Ligand code: ADP
């Protein structure tokens with residue numbers, strides 16, 4: 001994988017260089033042309049003094065024999081006055097007729113007058129030489145504009161590839177990714193193994209009359225290895241892998257996306273069997289909104305082209321289209337119909353053992369001293385594969401910055417905290433009053449959480465500002481939990497109110513602050529969900545009161561709920577919150593001395609670790 005990256009950057013660098021060379025030559029050429037066109041005019045300006053006169057003045061002057069030469073050129077006459085001897089500049093009179101009129105048969109004939117009269121009949125040539133600078137400028141503008149556009153769209157090769165798809169083609173051998181490179185994800189791999197079979201031996205499926213699947217959609221949160229898995233399918237089946245991102249289809253010109261799709265599929269057909277991978281397919285495959293605008297049209301055209309191409313596959317087209325998105329819910333139903341992306345594979349966040357394996361894969365080529373991968377894996381709940389890779393890399397960067405030759409566990413912890421809590425911002429100053437309130441507030445969360453049975457352990461309490469937050473109390477789940485019990489939710493509500501309750505107990509009802517707003521928001525959300533979605537209260541009933549989300553309006557569509565029920569729900573939510581708050585107040589009042597002690601320690605130390613916190617309760 002590193003290999004592939006290196007190769008790609010090299011390639012683009014080279015292209016860039018070529019490109020800027022041609023640009024340089026082009027610019028030189030243009031400047032030379034403009035100069036060449038201008039210089040004769042500059043010379044003229046030095047040599048002659050020109051005055052524009054009326055036609056009859058010219059005739060009069062001619063009759064008086066003032067001119068040595070008259071050059072008649074379609075609608076322009078240039079008459080050179082007989083100059084005084086020794087003059088460095090010649091004086092000329094110029095007559096210009098409105099375009100369309102011609103001076104060609106001007107009746108300037110007088111045998112007594114020695115004027116050299118030249119009638120040039122090169123009107124058409126004149127036209128071109130007159131237009132030439134304009135035409136050149138026009139072409140120049142077009143060319144510069146095109147260069148700019150292609151630069152913006154990241155195109156590096158030549159102008160004509162603009163309309164072509166810019167799909168990346170991975171080298172079958174060098175950039176190979178195999179299933180074994182993707183840690184965990186066993187179920188996903190199992191499902192994808194079928195696709196590999198199709199690509200490897202399509203005949204087996206055709207002989208028995210099976211229809212070859214067209215499209216496979218990988219759905220999951222960002223960084224869970226969707227791209228990796230798609231590439232691994234290509235690697236395992238040893239077929240070319242054409243990859244493009246949905247956003248790359250949608251350019252600023254209508255029609256470009258569709259033409260790129262055509263090109264992409266044409267290329268793939270030439271290489272078949274092959275995999276076309278469309279990353280971020282939601283960028284083009286969004287539900288069709290009743291909106292308007294060029295962007296909308298462009299997206300729709302691109303999407304239609306993809307659908308058309310996929311419909312055009314026959315059973316001998318050995319191309320599998322794979323798409324990845326983290327939002328399958330926004331995809332147009334047309335994309336998900338049979339014969340299109342009819343297979344959906346959910347790629348989940350890694351579980352505990354997956355995380356351990358992913359960490360190990362990423363640690364492989366890094367100089368890590370000794371690391372308890374299991375412990376780190378259990379700390380990194382909700383981390384995606386990409387986050388885990390990032391964590392190891394961040395640790396390596398921190399170590400290098402400290403001029404260390406290996407990565408120690410301390411650095412890994414540092415990287416972990418940095419990623420989760422944001423960078424330490426010691427510079428942000430709080431006044432003492434704010435600091436004190438923050439400390440008591442945070443200890444409120446920690447204390448209530450610790451005293452209630454169904455909560456996660458406290459990992460750290462801190463009043464070091466990070467990411468603009470004045471302080472945090474950080475609870476860490478011991479293991480992945482997908483289900484939350486009613487008891488846990490209730491304890492969590494009290495824990496959330498621990499902060500505000502502490503403010504009230506120690507600083508008085510009038511001095512509570514805005515610091516609790518996030519806590520209140522979260523608590524309200526939980527309490528409401530408990531009542532309206534999880535059916536956790538018998539008196540309200542096990543019924544969904546929220547309804548489906550409507551994707552057009554972005555609002556929940558309420559099912560038919562009577563006013564009475566709505567009132568009941570509102571009252572229930574209020575009661576739950578009130579009860580939870582009272583529990584928090586009671587616990588803090590009962591443990592006032594301990595609360596003060598921990599808060600004062602926190603003020604002095606700014607951070608209290610898991611062990612230090614547990615020690616207070618030993
Ligand atoms: P997605 O396409 O789902 O956003 P990617 O496939 O681009 O995720 O993964 C991003 C990076 O995260 C990969 O390059 C890899 O380093 C790491 N990664 C993600 N999942 C895994 C995994 N299961 N095993 C190993 N590395 C992983």
Ligand code: MG
Nearest residue numbers: 226227279324
């Ligand atoms: Mg990806």
Ligand code: ZN
Nearest residue numbers: 499515516519
């Ligand atoms: Zn709080």
